[in-house]
Amino acid sequence: MYLQLDPRNISFLKFLLEAYDNLAYLTTVSSQSAVIKLVFAPEQEQEVREFLESVRDEIGFVEILMGGRDGY
Incomplete structure (x- = not known):
C-alpha cells in the first residue's frame, strides 16, 4: 500500500x-x-485500513493506487 503525506508526518506515522x-x-x-x-501481512489489511482511517484527520494522507505490484 502506498500513501502520500506531508513529509513532516512520516515520522509520526x-x-x-x-x-x-x-x-x-x-x-x-x-x-x-x-x-x-x-508493508503488512495480507490478513491484516482490514486492520491496517481501520487504523489509517482512525488517524486520517491527524496525519492527512492519500492512498496512491498502483498499476503493478511495485509500480511506483
Whole structure:
C-alpha cells in the first residue's frame, strides 16, 4: 500500500505504527514527493485500513493506487 503525506508526518506515522504493535512496516519510496510504502501481512489489511482511517484527520494522507505490484 502506498500513501502520500506531508513529509513532516512520516515520522509520526511510523511512531504510531510501531506503537500499534508493529502493525505495518513503513519505508519511504520518495522523500521529495513524500510517498511511503506500508508493508503488512495480507490478513491484516482490514486492520491496517481501520487504523489509517482512525488517524486520517491527524496525519492527512492519500492512498496512491498502483498499476503493478511495485509500480511506483
